[in-house]
Amino acid sequence: MTQTSTYSICGMCTCRCPVQVDVVDGKVKHVWGNPHALGGHQLCPRGAAAKTMEYDNERPQYPMIRDGKRGTGKFRRVSWEEALDYVAEKLAAIKKKHGARALAMSDRGGPHREFHKTFLSAYGSPNYFTHHATCSNSVHNAHMSVAGQPRNGVAYDVGRCKHMVAFGRNFFESLKTNEARSLIKMIEGGGKFTFFDVRWNFTAAKATDFQIVRPGTDYAIVLAMINVLLTESIYQKEFVSDWVTGLRELEEFVQPYTPEFAEKESGVPARFIVNLARDLAAKAPSVIIHPGWMTAWGANDYYLRRGLYALNALLGNYEAPGGMVFSKGPGDCGVKVRQLTSIAPKPETSQRCDGIGDEIKHLGKGWGMLQKLPQAIISGKPYPVKAYFCMRHDPLNSLPDPEAFKKGINKLDLFVVCDINWSEMAWQADVILPECTFLERTDNISNLKGLKPKLALRQQAVEPRFDTKPRWWIFKELGKRLGLDEYFPYETIDDYLEWSLEGTKFKPADFKKTGVIPLTKNEIWFDRKTGLKFKTPSGKIEMVSTMLTEAGVPSWDAYVRPAKLKKNEFRLITGKTAVHTQGRTTANNPLLNEIVSENPFQIHTDRAKALGVKDGDSIQLKNGTAVATGKVTVTDFIHPEVVYTLHGFGDTVPLRTRSHGKGVCDARLARGALVETIGGNCPVTDAVITISKAK
Secondary structure: OOEEEEEEEOOOOOOOOEEEEEEEOOEEEEEEEOHHHHOOOOOOHHHHOHHHHHOOOOOOOOOEEEOOOOOOOOEEEOOHHHHHHHHHHHHHHHHHHHOHHHEEEEEOOOOOOHHHHHHHHHHOOOEEEEHHHHOOHHHHHHHHHHHOOOHHHEEEOHHHOOEEEEEOOOOOOOOOHHHHHHHHHHHHOOOEEEEEEOEOOHHHHHOOEEEEOOOOOHHHHHHHHHHHHHHOOOOOHHHHHHHEEOHHHHHHHHOOOOHHHHHHHHOOOHHHHHHHHHHHHHHOOOEEEEOOOOOOOOOOHHHHHHHHHHHHHHOOOEOOOOOEEEOEOHHHHOOOOOOHHHOOOOOOOOOOOOOEOOOEOOOOOOOOOHHHHHHHHHHOOOOOOOEEEEEOOOHHHHOOOHHHHHHHHOOOOEEEEEOOOOOHHHHOOOEEOOEOOHHHOOOOEEEEOEOOOEEEEOOOOOOOOOOOEOHHHHHHHHHHHOOOHHHOOOOOHHHHHHHHHOOOOOOHHHHOOOOEEEOOOOOOOOOOOOOOOOOOOOOOEEOOOHHHHHOOOOOOOOOOOOOOOOOOEEEEEEEOOOOOOHHHOHHHOHHHHHHOOOOOEEEEHHHHHHHOOOOOOEEEEEEOOEEEEEEEEEEOOEOOOEEEEEOOOOEOOOOOOOOEOOOOOHHHHOOOOOOOOOOOOOOHHHOEEEEEEOO
């Protein structure tokens, strides 16, 4: 019997936890947390189920080309040579006729996108998108306007925090293992945790204080908290004097938004808001106002997130123990890891098909607005988009109104999906290029940023079970066929790793021992008086944003009261479970499907009585022409205006036999949310659903 342990990085969700993979005689025995990086073997259910994912046959097993009408699931098996030749010939023809910008590409985001982003740039297109239209666009762009950095430009020193506040960030169900453990450590150590949400959940159960909030009113609460800090002059004056601009304008703006105003809007008592602001001020700067994770909320979400960052700034918590800290990386340790994207040429045009950078100047190009891609494809404006690569994510499962997205797909000359799953997108593809699972491949080096930066590497633990390939190989081979060889200067993944580490003192073999390479023994802190690195034009935190002013966008916008609902109307709110990565279809995982296989809809007891429904009854949900039937769960612990369900169910792909046809796809009910907002996010919680008892 041969037994090995490989240290790698999990790929079961976007959190990318360090893992230890134990292999016996070439087969995965266990997937654990990496004790050298996580402090123990604990891992969430998704990561622990990676073994089951590896040995599940219900995934693409070889390259395929569509052999029938789009969406019918008719494909023919082909060799990798035929599949790549087909794609390359199509791309060459599209480039010749329409130009390189006719290619768009989207992915899940994160550090493991170096190879396909290099290919897109070398091909000559600026049209790169991430899934963040339904996740973090507004919070990314908000922090860019406030501090000149995306949201991951800062991290959170949760373990040493004295009081943390969160709005809807469900830490213990939308689970990131290290983050959840740090929050528990903080609470057990005597720190306070205040949580606002539209419903009780497991995070609420751990909170010191919890308030159920009327949906769409969070902004009023945040403005009222700012009002208290400024009116009572209990903000961190020295920090604000050193590092904040636009304070007078902010003070004038928040004058009408008193705690009493917020109480009328949200239902949260004014006295609670006042006491919360005072307690935060007393414990500042070791406090955190968490800006959120999945922040595709309402149309005013951008200003809500700016308000949350303004609170952090007023409390002076940037680069403070127990506060928000700058995310230190290799450069802060004198280490430079080479990346392929650094040698790729800039695209022949910077004009994006979604308008970012041209008519929309205040939003970041790094994430794009994927919700605008179908519109650009169908209209051909500002120019034709004829080819689309979708990498390891599923917009038809996550973006509101998937039928609208399909209309765009059906106008393409080439649609390629590269994934390990039979996603909804793969079912519509012209070509499927199946990637190896994360257990079967080695990826590019990633940076674990924070106070003590590290390098990390996803390392292959077992051989591929099927005729699948890693993305480093796929895009090098496509590059060869299109004359882009020079931008992929390697033959093997080991060649690439050697190239990446050239000029450092490290070698690929250094990852073998623990999976990570520490870059410093001591925490790195910037000087709070002179050394903070805000990347705004002023070099400071900007309450009145230079960037927004130049773009003709107001830095602050008035709170807008949510529209009054009719008798049978509800606001559709969706969320996550620790068991599934919804957009990545772990709902079909053999083990995880046994635990959570459907998504019932929660409504308040009083609303259920008015509808004549009881716990477990079937209800009909309707939004325009979108109609669905689901089971209802009746509870006292949810706001009466809300219907809540888990995201990512209602599978339509018949090859995923465990999840097919189970539950309801919330994205199909969120019609009307595929719109442009000031922050670039889809306002998914603005969707209003009519509910009746199912006949």
